[in-house]
Amino acid sequence: MSNTHSFTEENYLKAIYHLSTGNNSVVSTNQIAEMTNTKAASVTDMLKKLAEKNLINYIKYQGVTLTDTGKNAAVNIVRKHRLWEVFLVEKLGFKWDEVHDIAEELEHINSESLINRLDDFLGNPAADPHGDPIPDRSGTIHQKKLVRISDMYQDQSGMISGVSEYSSIFLKLVEKMGLTLGTKILITELIEFDGSITLIVNGNSDRTISREVAKNILVML
Amino acid sequence: MSNTHSFTEENYLKAIYHLSTGNNSVVSTNQIAEMTNTKAASVTDMLKKLAEKNLINYIKYQGVTLTDTGKNAAVNIVRKHRLWEVFLVEKLGFKWDEVHDIAEELEHINSESLINRLDDFLGNPAADPHGDPIPDRSGTIHQKKLVRISDMYQDQSGMISGVSEYSSIFLKLVEKMGLTLGTKILITELIEFDGSITLIVNGNSDRTISREVAKNILVML
DNA sequence: CTTATTTTTTAGATTAATCTAAAAAATAAA
DNA sequence: TTTATTTTTTAGATTAATCTAAAAAATAAG
Ligand SMILES: [Mn+2]
Ligand SMILES: [Mn+2]
Ligand SMILES: [Mn+2]
Ligand SMILES: [Mn+2]
Numbered sequence: 001m002s003n004t005h006s007f008t009e010e011n012y013l014k015a016i017y018h019l020s021t022g023n024n025s026v027v028s029t030n031q032i033a034e035m036t037n038t039k040a041a042s043v044t045d046m047l048k049k050l051a052e053k054n055l056i057n058y059i060k061y062q063g064v065t066l067t068d069t070g071k072n073a074a075v076n077i078v079r080k081h082r083l084w085e086v087f088l089v090e091k092l093g094f095k096w097d098e099v100h101d102i103a104e105e106l107e108h109i110n111s112e113s114l115i116n117r118l119d120d121f122l123g124n125p126a127a128d129p130h131g132d133p134i135p136d137r138s139g140t141i142h143q144k145k146l147v148r149i150s151d152m153y154q155d156q157s158g159m160i161s162g163v164s165e166y167s168s169i170f171l172k173l174v175e176k177m178g179l180t181l182g183t184k185i186l187i188t189e190l191i192e193f194d195g196s197i198t199l200i201v202n203g204n205s206d207r208t209i210s211r212e213v214a215k216n217i218l219v220m221l
Numbered sequence: 222m223s224n225t226h227s228f229t230e231e232n233y234l235k236a237i238y239h240l241s242t243g244n245n246s247v248v249s250t251n252q253i254a255e256m257t258n259t260k261a262a263s264v265t266d267m268l269k270k271l272a273e274k275n276l277i278n279y280i281k282y283q284g285v286t287l288t289d290t291g292k293n294a295a296v297n298i299v300r301k302h303r304l305w306e307v308f309l310v311e312k313l314g315f316k317w318d319e320v321h322d323i324a325e326e327l328e329h330i331n332s333e334s335l336i337n338r339l340d341d342f343l344g345n346p347a348a349d350p351h352g353d354p355i356p357d358r359s360g361t362i363h364q365k366k367l368v369r370i371s372d373m374y375q376d377q378s379g380m381i382s383g384v385s386e387y388s389s390i391f392l393k394l395v396e397k398m399g400l401t402l403g404t405k406i407l408i409t410e411l412i413e414f415d416g417s418i419t420l421i422v423n424g425n426s427d428r429t430i431s432r433e434v435a436k437n438i439l440v441m442l
Numbered sequence: 443c444t445t446a447t448t449t450t451t452t453a454g455a456t457t458a459a460t461c462t463a464a465a466a467a468a469t470a471a472a
Numbered sequence: 473t474t475t476a477t478t479t480t481t482t483a484g485a486t487t488a489a490t491c492t493a494a495a496a497a498a499t500a501a502g
Contacts, residue, residue, distance in 0.1 A: 249450085
């Protein structure tokens with residue numbers, strides 16, 4: 001079991017996995033090309049290879065889905081990525097906006113005992129620094145139901161529990177605005193003109209955020 | 222600064238570095254081929270490339286030496302390798318015979334802040350689990366003077382402080398014999414017939430070890 | 443100082459991953 | 473339902489890293 005794939009194959013599997021979450025189960029060549037910063041022609045070549053290895057279901061011109069084997073491989077990479085992010089933040093003191101790129105490299109280290117020991121060392125965390133759930137060693141993901149701030153109603157309240165955008169510039173902004181994970185918010189006004197939203201943060205300070213920001217912050221109701 | 226080299230280039234640099242310690246400053250093509258598990262022809266190709274990048278001094282048929290740039294790059298990889306080994310043993314609870322292969326992968330992760338934070342997190346260790354010195358962030362190595370047990374004399378004593386063979390089979394044996402790092406020994410007999418050596422371990426138990434084992438255990442007198 | 447052996451380099455191929463440009467298929471518009 | 477546009481695939485090349493077999497240089501033997 002636990003066949004080993006090349007660095008590149010792993011990145012394609014992960015890209016397909018991320019693209020196929022949220023009911024979009026079938027993923028297109030162009031989507032993959034964009035996510036992996038390659039060209040469509042390169043993607044087609046790789047899709048043939050992954051199909052040959054039974055990691056994806058691929059029919060010419062009809063997009064791809066992951067097989068069970070492919071999905072397992074992808075989830076395992078995601079598990080590693082997120083555990084390493086926890087390590088970097090909790091143990092080494094990195095900020096949440098600094099860890100993604102390093103984790104992109106660490107996620108390709110192949111050692112089951114390493115990752116399981118790391119998991120234990122970190123206290124088997126349920127989520128990474130961005131609130132994303134960490135698959136357990138069997139591959140199961142306990143995803144909490146989260147809603148974008150931009151989808152909330154007036155007077156609704158909840159706790160910030162995730163983000164859907166991981167760029168350093170965005171994460172730093174979120175932090176500066178005091179909207180980090182665990183923060184409690186209450187929607188006080190939905191401004192029709194530009195879609196911006198006013199809310200009360202942790203029961204006291206008032207804040208207005210743009211729709212663009214609101215779309216990328218996830219709340220547990 | 223801090224130009225980034227390919228995984229493969231890094232492994233060649235490290236191989237040349239390890240081969241050129243201990244006065245053998247000039248390294249041959251065949252030596253490199255053996256250490257990197259490749260063929261001489263492949264090595265020649267790579268040597269041209271590394272010379273082109275000014276990482277080695279290379280004259281056809283005359284072997285290679287590292288340039289200052291090449292040596293810095295190599296030492297940095299060694300630093301990363303050894304720090305990760307400390308992490309694996311001290312924090313994750315791996316045994317000293319289990320960490321080398323994982324560290325071979327981790328040593329190629331490129332992030333200066335990562336490795337410096339890891340260094341601090343580990344308490345700036347001076348040596349790795351096998352007793353090898355860890356270069357500091359400027360590349361300086363504080364190597365203690367060590368001597369092989371096989372080079373010691375009758376009645377000489379010292380403390381085991383390193384090994385020169387890293388295979389799991391050897392390290393497990395050393396551990397089983399109670400000759401781990403920090404152990405004090407006193408040479409009681411040099412057996413002429415087969416070169417084996419008898420010694421007193423930590424002031425009490427007696428033990429005889431083969432010349433082959435004695436050659437690969439290093440002692441601080 | 444020749445000849446034989448060993449070491450190293452070159453020549454020519456192969457594999458993985460990528461690209462550009464052109465062809466083919468699918469989708470959208472008219 | 474033709475025509476136009478977009479998406480995807482193929483064709484043909486390129487680059488990095490590797491290999492085997494053969495040639496060239498260095499070293500060792502006689
Ligand atoms: Mn990430
Ligand atoms: Mn994350
Ligand atoms: Mn090691
Ligand atoms: Mn070591």
